[in-house]
Amino acid sequence: MTAAAGTVGRSRLWSHPGLGLHAEVDAAGSVRLGEPHRDWAALVPLVEVAATGHGRLWSGERFIETAVGERMVYRDHDTVLRDGRELTTIRLADPVSGLAARVTLETRPGAAFLRATVRLVNEGAAPLLLESVTSLTLGGVTDSDGGLDGLTLHWADNDWLAECRWRAAALREQVVPLSRGAHGHEGRGCFERSSQGGWSTGRHLPVGALTDREGRAWLWQIESSAGWRFETGEREGAAYVALLGPDDAHHQWRHLLAPGEEFRSVPAVLVRTGTGGLDAAFGELTDYRRAIRRDHPDQRRLPVIYNDYMNTLMGDPTTEKLLPLVEAAGTAGAEVFVVDAGWYDDDARGWWDAVGAWEAAPRRFPGGIQEVLQAIRRHGMTPGLWLEPEVVGVRSPLAHTLPPEAFFRRGGLRVTEHGRHHLDLRHPAARAHLDRVVDRLVGDWGVGYLKLDYNINIGPGTENGPESAGAGLLGHHRAHLDWMAALLDRHPDLILENCGSGGLRMDYAQLSVAQIQSTSDQQDFLRYPPIAAAAATAATPEQAAVWAYPQPHHAPDEIAFTLTGALLGRVHLSGFLDRMSRGQLELVRSAIRVYKDIRPDIPGARPFWPIGLPGWEDAWIAHGLRGERSTFLTVWRREGAAGGHAADGAVATRRTLLLPHLRGTHLTPVVLYPAASDGSAQWDAGAGELTVSLPRGNTAVLLQLSAGAPTVGRRSRSRRG
Helix, strand or coil, X not given: CCCEECCCCEEEEEEECCCCEEEEEECCCCEEEECCCCCHHHCCEXXXXXXXXXXXXXXXXXXXXXXXXXXXXXXXXXXXXXXXEEEEEEEEECCCCCEEEEEEEEECCCCCEEEEEEEEEECCCCCEEEEEEEEEEEEEECCCCCCCCCCEEEEEECCCCCCCEEEEEEHHHHCCCCCHHHHCCCCCCCEEEECECCECCCXXXXXXXXXXXXXXXXXXXXXXXXXXXXXXXXXXXXXEEEEECCCHHHHCCCEEECCCCEEECCCEEXXXXXXXXXXXXXXXXXXXXXXXXXXXXXXHHCCCEEECHHHHHCCCCCHHHHHHHHHHHHHHCCCEEEECCCCCCCCCCCCCCCCCCCCCCCCCCCCCHHHHHHHHHHCCCEEEEEECCCEEEXXXXXXXXXXXXXXXXXXXXXXXXXXXXXXXXXXXHHHHHHHHHHXXXXXXXXXXXXXXXCCCCCCCCCCCCCCCHHHHHHHHHHHHHHHHHHHHHHCCCCEEEECECCECCCCCCCCCCCCEEECCCCCCCCCCHHHHHHHHHCCCHHHEEEEECCCCCCXXXXXXXXXXXXXXXXXXXXXXXXXXXXXXXXXXXHHHHHHHHHHHHHHHCEEECCCCCCCXXXXXXXXXXXXXXXXXXXXXXXXXXXCCXXXXXXXXXXXXXXXXXXXXXXXXXXXXXXXXXCCEEEEECCCCEEEEECCCCCEEEEEEECCCCCCCCEECCCCCC
């Protein structure tokens, strides 16, 4: 990955053979990133910056072709090795505006990812008002035939209760051919996705991809909790990709850069794989996510978590209700017990708009909340509590005792949303308040797990003096991440769960610090499988918490169905376990035993989807983890969902899954859970095909496929190929 001669008139500054990407500079000093030997005009300047008074060279919806980006010229570059990472910094400058850019390209030997950040410095004599800045640009993307017709575009819609819904379309359906030769210009539009307000994933995941028919993939991720946007479109017969943090048009982000001041963009990462399609690319992205996050023992232990909320107490905990659940959860094998929302509620008018002090409610805990926390510890579990730290209810005394500057404001007025105000964690009073709260809960009460929720979308942000709302939101979120990191510095064994009304703030700015990600608030166990199966596209499997809420009124198939979906991620157990029969509780306990047997394999395994990423109404859904020793596979069959019937109208009771990585391997599939399942699997080693049979609808199985002895469970009745 060193400098080398480029094509005529171009010199290579940086290259990554594994990625097949190069950064090159032309005779005029322009630096661009792309595959080698691509038409220079199809590539994009390494940094694109929109600034007030400078704008674009070609007006439209695209965030490329900026005047500043076109004028940026090469200064120098260097490469350093640090902690196994290779960091190349390319320095550029705009002679007109005085803006200088330092682009840092980070990768690791043998890896297939490229992470980029941009640091802008105003070296001129006048202030500059930034309106957007790309973190990473890439041009010259084509299919194997050198065009766009064979490219497929992938993106994920996201919503409350309906997270991680992946979509795919031919790129040409979204970026249509415009007969460029007849006009002399590119189009003005592109395909774009962006966030809105404080929920970074309230509309879409900050992840997207292009694939071609040969199995090549270009997969990207933006790491921002405070605004992001990606776009892809056509440029000189090839596709380009531009990845940004917040911008003016979408997030009310403007950043005034005075002479001598600097701004740092949010990180963005690109994964490029030559074979294997999306599965291979998400495998590389999973490895990358593991490499950038904060190290924590939770990532290796993967304790089973019981949470009293979902389909159980639903925000109404009391000592009387909790103690039987604590005993039952301990008996079932839980290792963390979380008292969720409501433990502070002692207000006759309700807690929603009165939160902020985070003191235990005496009427809910007549003997004090320590009675419950001690019971949790007595049953061998770590106590946890729910907290929504960034909000203060409008009826809370803190709404009046904290200074006005400690809250989000716009137009000089304090922002109110759904009965809450929003703290600005850049203010020392706001941060000191939350430090006192957490140090009391963790240090004095002995709480070892905090579920940090975020249930309002506060809008574009906060205006602190002359700053724009979007700049205020970015400043707050950077302070929020710093606050979380400081908590873990003081309390290194504390486990932090990132929850935003389920999965509405599911980004790797948050997940590089937090240990666990809530994937959804979905309460219908038949609707959860597509979320559970696709969760590994948004978070590493060992960070992706999936609810499993069996109930005493459930039939055995229903209990097994809801439990099975959590076994390849993080188990978030719930339900009235204390009211179950002995047989029902044993069905729960057996699932937890299986999970504890296989969980050592999860932190190093890569996800894959043998029948593709799930559709919302799919009848058959499959999600697997590919480890060094074994492949694990969860397969669901939902009754009545679209696609659940064979061509002759009969109910489809079996589905064939392609597992090319195991082709030629002679093995016997093993059903790990449920032990009494009627499901079976037949393996064809020559074809690399696994045919799974689930005779009844609304059932699911967890399978293990390995050449050696099974981790746990029984042999399937199916034959070996």
